[in-house]
Amino acid sequence: MSKKEKEKNIEAEEAAEIQADSEKETAEESTCEKELADTKEQLLRITAEYANFRKRSEKEKQDTFVFAKSETIKELLPVIDNLERALANDKEDFDGLKKGVEMTFDSLIAILNKIGVEIFGTPGDEFNPNLHNAVMHIEDENYKNGEIVDVFQKGYKINDKIIRPAMVKSAN
Numbered sequence: 293m294s295k296k297e298k299e300k301n302i303e304a305e306e307a308a309e310i311q312a313d314s315e316k317e318t319a320e321e322s323t324c325e326k327e328l329a330d331t332k333e334q335l336l337r338i339t340a341e342y343a344n345f346r347k348r349s350e351k352e353k354q355d356t357f358v359f360a361k362s363e364t365i366k367e368l369l370p371v372i373d374n375l376e377r378a379l380a381n382d383k384e385d386f387d388g389l390k391k392g393v394e395m396t397f398d399s400l401i402a403i404l405n406k407i408g409v410e411i412f413g414t415p416g417d418e419f420n421p422n423l424h425n426a427v428m429h430i431e432d433e434n435y436k437n438g439e440i441v442d443v444f445q446k447g448y449k450i451n452d453k454i455i456r457p458a459m460v461k462s463a464n
Contacts, residue, residue: 367403371396404448413447413458415440423447423454428461435463 374396378389404411412423419426419438427444435441440460447458 364407367407368400371400371403374399408450409455410449411446412449413440413443413445413460415443419460419462423449423457424460424462425457426462427459429464430461432463437464439463 374392378392378396381389381392401411417424417440418436419440424440424447428442430441432441439462440458441463442461443458444461445456445459448455
């Protein structure tokens with residue numbers, strides 16, 4: 293084989309290698325593009341699923357809130373009915389009216405307990421600034437330091453959430 297033939301063979305081999313590399317790169321690019329397209333599609337699906345989940349969760353939260361309010365109102369309706377009956381009574385029977393109001397009050401307290409409302413703030417309790425709002429202080433040796441002497445408004449809480457602090461008079 294002559295030198296020219298050898299050079300032609302080498303050039304042909306190099307051209308074949310270049311063409312093979314080019315085909316390989318094209319195949320790799322095609323595979324990468326396909327993987328990229330698949331990844332984009334997955335990302336779009338996940339984004340859509342998350343948006344649907346968020347909407348569904350918000351609707352469930354609203355439904356739960358409406359249900360809780362309606363159940364609370366349903367529990368309070370007998371108290372409203374009893375108060376309406378008391379107001380509709382034309383008799384001037386003060387003792388009967390007082391007894392009816394006391395019974396209505398007791399049923400309201402029972403309903404509050406049933407739905408998880410805790411009432412706090414009684415004379416003799418120890419003052420707690422997280423639960424009580426001291427509007428008056430007295431200096432009296434008959435009471436311990438920080439003892440609640442008088443309660444102007446009782447406090448209410450559900451679990452650890454204070455609805456209203458108790459308004460009290462405390463001793464120093």
